[in-house]
Amino acid sequence: MSTLSPTLPRPSSPRLGSIDAYRGLVMFLMMAEVLRLSSVGRATGGAVWTFLGGQQTHSEWIGCSLHDLIQPSFSFLVGVALPFSIASRRARGQSIPFMTLHAVWRALILIVLGFFLRSLSSSRTNFTFEDTLTQIGMGYVFLFLLGFCPKRDWWIALAVFLVGYWLAFALYPLPPADFIYDRLGVSTSWLADHRLTGFAAHWNKNSNFAWAYDTWFLNLFPRPKTFIYNDGGYATLSFIPTLGTMILGLIAGGILRDDRTPAARIRWFVIAGVIGLVSAWALNATGVCPVVKRIWTPSWTLFSGGWCFLFMAAFYALVDLARLRPAVFPLIVIGMNSIAAYCIAHLFEGLIGGALNRHLPVDTFSKLGRAYQPFLHGAAVLLVYWLILFWMYRRRLFLRI
DSSP, X not given: OOOOOSSOSOTTXXXXXXXXXXXXXXXXXXXXXXXXXXXXXXXXXXXXXXXXXXXXXXXXXXXOOTGGGHHHXXXXXXXXXXXXXXXXXXXTTOOHHHHHHHHHHHHHHHHHHHHHHHTTTSSSOOOOOOSHHHHHHXXXXXXXXXXXXXXXXXXXXXXXXXXXXXXXXXXXXXXXXXXXXXXXXXXXXHHHHHOOOGGGGGGOTTSSHHHHXXXXXXXXSOOSSOOOOOTTOOOGGGHHHHHHXXXXXXXXXXHHHSSSOHHHHHHXXXXXXXXXXXXXXXXXXXXXXXXXXXXXXXXXXXXXXXXXXXXXXXXXXXXXXXXXXXXXXXXXXXXXXXHHHHHHHXXXXXXXXXXXXXXXXXXXXXXXXXXXXXXXXXXXXXXXXXXXXXXXHHTTOOOOO
């Protein structure tokens, strides 16, 4: 039976299995979109399937689902990995200017890759900046430079970004009473269910500071038609509080590399996680700052960051201390090739799904009834995803940027 060790792993270890396992869970949740759980819930009326399907979609505005935690976790883990990356590169004798140029190159690749993946169904380049990779790329160079600063500066930068972003929304004037939301893709029924009132109205969909910025910024790029609004309410400027999430990850990475005991690290993560959740709840409940993932409000940074700290504590305890790495090996296979997993999920679903339909018997995925056909077909696609990543893992083929 595995037991917790007070000395293992060393904080200076080049790679922690907990980071790979957590990243693997995040990418698994993203790839698992192919399971189409909501379609099973609609077809069967089952409460469990309906609940699971709801966790596979984004919250409409205020609130959080498991799916909403994918992007913040991915961003958080970028920050967690940075102190280890810097230490590794320093050990290889790389200079700060060289590492900075590499960080700039990495940021540009992430942004361009985001454009590419978001343009797959378009006839021209879709210059959109709310994609996960693009959001990370826009903040990555600053995060990298911050990694060389004292830890005190990490906290200061976090506060400046979150307070500044909150202030920009708070000072942006509210729309007039006769404001026509319909022309901005916000229906009357949507407003009836999700409209914020009072001071919180500064964070309403497609009438806030970030939306106003995008009506200028996005129209600087070639577009088939003038940008007026984003259907989901997503915004370019969300990269600023996303950077806040990455800074929280940077802080967590610093905790993993310092000289405190493993038990102290876990305790720190749990306390930080609870503080993040409680403070975000208070900001939302008082109307000071609602918890909205789609525009990544500062309270969302705290709320999702709280969950990230708790996930980090759990994976660190189970994988690196209790030595349960074999139990999470399938996740580690995914997590060690996260960029490849991200691209596979965006590029290969149609190819693999179509091949399965062509080469397997017609009733392969309908043996449990037509209601479960999308789920079983998606499970087969997901298995092929994992087998591709396992093949790459066995041959030490890791896609790095």
